[in-house]
Amino acid sequence: MTVVRLEKLRKVFDGRVVAVDDVDLVVGxxxxxxxxxxxxxxxxxxxRLVAGLEEPTSGRIFFDDRDVTHLPTQERNTAVVPQTWALWPHMTVFENVAYGLKLKAKRLRLTKAEVEKRVKExxxxVGLSGLEKRRPFQLSGGQQQRVALARALVVQPEVLLLDEPLANLDAKLRVELRDEVRKIAKRLSITTIYVTHDQEEAFAVADRIAVMNAGRIMQVGTPEEIYHKPANFFVATFVGRSNVLRGRVIEAKGEAVVVDVGFPISAYSREKAAPGDEVSVVVRPEDIYMGNGSLRCVVEDVVFLGRHYQTTLKCxxxxxxxxxxxxxxxxxEEVAVEVARAWAFKT
Known part of the structure; x- marks a missing residue:
């Protein structure tokens, strides 16, 4: 097992486009x-910086205590599962999975029998036993993605890197495979970095989540921490669905504030706020309880969305x-409403 540590990692393209901006991150x-x-x-x-496919402008990358910042990809013992799968169309499933391992076989002193054994394992x-002789065009999208995952796992990497690996699959298959990816990573105890823009996917797969915006890490935490204790306005509005209300603080006591947004609303603020401060209040739709409470609102619209109803209220x-x-x-109709939880941010 390997700890990945990034220190002040920065990548600038063409001298002006800052893609990664002084990132500090530890993956256990x-x-x-x-x-x-x-x-x-x-x-x-x-x-790509962790994989060695890009050279950092500044900062350092460590695998445990080993500085790999300027090591070439083949010396880092990482494996990348790309979004596009990138399978060789003229090769069988077995040959695709074995390809990278065969390139390393001499250095690893692996016999032909040992290569075959690892490929079969x-x-x-990944659940593809019996399909060794098929070619990629004979596989479903989910099976092709499993081949790409097997190809990465067969080299027994220290660090597994997945870049939007399920983006090209339909919704049902994404749910099935994301659970499989997590089970495999945990079973093998591989340190894994999983890139995605899909919030539900990140929540389902990860032990912890690093939320990024404009090249910076906005917050690192467990899925529960990211969702229920957002560190800033970006995280609060990017993760999950939200209502955003502008208002002015009318009461403040420690981290508890009351904000006038057209009606008084109690909110939690990590920033020091004082009466008169203008803030944005973020409220998640599921934290609005209808049927009791002191706030009176009028129902403007009701939409059925399968798992729940979405109600638009004028308050x-x-x-x-x-x-x-x-x-x-x-x-x-008029209903009684209670806002169970809200956050206030200076924006």
Whole structure:
């Protein structure tokens, strides 16, 4: 097992485009770390820096106590599972999985029998036993992704790097494979970095999540910490769904504030706030309870979304979207509302 440590890692393209901006991050032994962020935030560049596919502008990369910052890819013992799978179309499943291992066989002093044994074990691990002789065009998308994963695992990497590995699959298959990826990573105790823009995928796969934006790490924590204790306005609004209300602080006591957003709302603030400060209040739809509470709102719209109903409420001069298992009332009716949790940020 290997600890990956990034220190002040920075990557600038063409002398002006900052893709990764002074990132400090530690990925523990056997940990699955998801790098979550919007397109263009620098998460894939960060992965490529760890893999040795990009040279950092500054900063250092350590595997345990070994400085690998300037080592070539083949000397880092990492394996990358790309979004595009990149299988050789003229090779069988067995040959695709064995290809990288055969290149390393002489250095690792592996016999032909040992290579075959490891390939068969990798294919069994990803559920592809019996398909060794098929070619990529004879496989489904999910099977092709499993081949790409087996190809990465067969070299027994210190660090497994996955770059949006399920992005090209349909929704149902993504759910099935994300669970498999986590099980395999944990079973083998491989230190894993998993890049994705899909929040649910990150939550399902990772032990911890690093949320990125504009090349920087915004917050690192468990899925529960990221969701329930966002460190800043970006994390609060990027992760999950949210209502954002502008208002002015009317009461402040420690981390508890009351904000006038057209009606008074109690919120939690990590920043020191004082009466008169302008803030943005973030409320998640599922934290709005309908049917009791002191706030009176009018139902403007109700939409059925399968697992829940989404209700648009007009509360004073503000609008809120709430979610619940049953619709609270018909359009035009008044309901009692309680906001169970909210965060306030200076923006």
């Amino acid at each position: 032994d056997g940990e699955v770390m998801a790098i979550l962020g919007p397109s263009g935030c620098g998460k894939t560049t960060l992965l 990798a294919l069994e691990l 004073g001069g503000a609008r809120l979207k709430a979610e619940g298992p049953i619709p609270p009332a018909a359009r035009g």
